[in-house]
Amino acid sequence: MTYFSVDENYAQTVPGLQSVLQFAEMLEKTCPTISVAFANYGAMLIDEYMISIGVQDPDGLAARNIIRGKINGKPCADAETLDSFGSKILIAAETSQNKIDLIKLAYIAFSATSAYGAMKQSTQARLNRCVQILTDFSSQEGADYPDAGGDIDIPSGTPGGAGVPPNPWDAPGASKYYQTTPEPAPEPEPTASDDPKCMKLAQIAQQAFKEGAYDIAITAIMACIKDLDSK
DSSP, X not given: OEETTEEHHHHHHSTTHHHHHHHHHHTTTTSHHHHHHHHHHHHHHHHHHHHHHTOOOHHHHHHHHHHHHHHTTOOOOOHHHHHXXXXXXXXXXXXXXXXXXXXXXXXXXXXXXXXXXXOOHHHHXXXXXXXXXXXXXXXXXXXXXXXXOSOOSOOSSSGGGOSSOOOSSSOOOOOOOOOOOOOOOOOOOOOGGGOHHHHHHHHHHHHHHHTTOHHHHHHHHHHHHHHHHTO
């Protein structure tokens, strides 16, 4: 299995990467600029991970170049768009049957704004709200969203709390984007676009996003993923 064409084994190695790429793939057809921003954030996580271990390992370089090859030249949501998207998702989550999935999506949207520099205090406050909800859910439900432990306050050292965002379930966090020249990406594996049922669900989700019906949109996307997983 892959996430945004990155092998799942490597995606699980880098803290936060699997969730980020999973949502990037989910939104590829319905919210393409958000998807590109998430994928770009995923590449940042890989860079940060390789810096943390002090090695530019071949698997990491390959995964990063796959991501950048896929998004090269595509429009990318800016920090304001990501913040607005996350805010709408956060509001929709309050009355949604998919609350935790929506909160995770909002969390990643807010975290991805760190690609553009210091995180705004208002964005950090909303991110912290997501952290609290996910932490509370983790304590109630057990292993599904394990608690990362430790301090979940705004990280110090940069204006507005930018830096490594706290994460109660998978801790994505990158504070700097290191530019490199992307290598050609391999041929993409089959995705939802190869499945008529998933394409129909993606169209439903896209229209729902446009109309602000985020619960319906996420339900359609989750159904698409379930359909793909069953094949």
